[in-house]
Amino acid sequence: MTKRKRRILLAAMLIFGFLALEFPGILVVCQVIRPFIFGLPFLYGYMLIGWVYMCIVLFIAYLTGWGKYSLREYFRSKSRVFREK
């Protein structure tokens, strides 16, 4: 995958998160109270799941230098550093 495609994919994943957390996601979940998630009313639990998703995307973005490298390249460089140590 090229750098450009990786960046587009990351942007798409972030936009998906914002759409789910904000608009139109909020229209779907705003009046739902049950089921409880992690002991919290649905809306709050839903927002927490959204937070986890966004953190995973931001973590992938960090590992890949915001699309500059692929994840494979990242892990390959890490294992090389580990072997050299």
Added chain:
Amino acid sequence: MVTNAINLLLICAFAFIPLLLGERARMRSTGSTEDFILQSRRLKLFPMYATVFATYMSAFAFMGGIGYFFENGPVYMTTIGWDMLFAVLFIILGRRIWHYGRRSGYMTATDFFDGIYSSEVLNITVTIITIFCTMLYLQAQIAGAIILIQVSTHGMISTYVGGIIFFAILVIYLWEGGLRAVAMTDIFYGVLIVVAMVSTGLFLMHTAGGVGKVFPELISMDPGYVSISRETGKQQILMWICLFIVVPLGAFMGPQIWIRNYASASSGNFTVLPLLLGVSSIICVGTLCSGSASIVLAEDKSNPLEVILGLLSANAHPLFYAFVTAGIFAAIFSTANSQVHALAAVYTIDIHKRYFNDKLPDRRLVFLAKWAVLFVSVISYILMIMVPHNLFDLAVLGMGGIVQLIVPVIGAMFWKRSSARAAEVGILAGEALFVGLLVLTHMDYSICAVAALILNSALFGILSLTTFPEVSVSRRIESARRDYQSRDY
């Protein structure tokens, strides 16, 4: 009496640590303007993260957020979305601002506008908006501080004396170390904010009977406390979306965040910062727990901002109460210090150096920036006494005004047809509509700000496309953009 004594002791200790850190910052200072305002552009990752996080987490996030749960139910939980957007802005815009700043020696937002658009009207407009809106946001912090001082000391310290103590501490360490002192104290404040916010939430939730009891009770009281009800639904959903736009974009356009972007030591900081800020946004769970438990526990809900302190005073150990008080002070100080520092920088660079004396030696300019810190603090103190405050409204009002700057900033980075004339008209029309809607309608401030932003964007786009292209502006935009892309960040 014992509680008051412990509170006062803790406030004294809380005041002493920043002064100590300010002294350490002074010892490392090089004495140049760039050092005072931008820490010589050598702000490393962790201090940068701490100062951005602590600046972003204000009285608005702590006390205002809890109050918001009382008044608008779950609308505050849009904070997860706006925190994430704020974090992502650092990679989309922040790294570019850093690059442009380093390339052309920019120190303030007006420098950026002048460098790209080169329009005197735009420079003046941006400077006025920056100063006015930041003063408003600063007043929100002071409003929080006043409530806190009055409630936590049970009236032992009056508003006037409390205000003097508040500003005296702030001016001393800012005078000593500039941005370096702010960054060092923000590390201390940041830790306090996180621990205080989370522990307050957990404590109040535990006191109210735990999540298993609190949320079913809230639902039985009024389902609108945990969901967006049908009656007020449209307005609340609109607020949910508008706050998501206004808060992060408005906060990002604040002079304090421009300064932090310029001050970064490397482009690498911007790769990690979104992740760190995104993860940190989980502390809103502390506000969620505090707000929800407070609704169940509080008998008198007439003043939500004071409810949390009243509940802690009644239920918590005096030491824990004092610790939380210090945590709220940390949230207030960490934002107020950055704002006073940023306003001093704006006055020094954008007003004094640009219009009064551009040949002032560097040492004199630093001295002037220090006096500007004192001047801004005195003005804020006077406004604090004279103007009544509402914490959340003031903060959104400030952000709603300054968010209008985002349109020409995006244009300057990504669209070569952008023109100075379109930027001027767009911003002025946006601000006029924002003020007009505030005065003439009863809509929430965030909704007014988004309506103004839409008008601003539309005018900017249409005028840039329909008027004769400004060749020099296009050239500067393209040149800066190509230079940025050639670095392969």
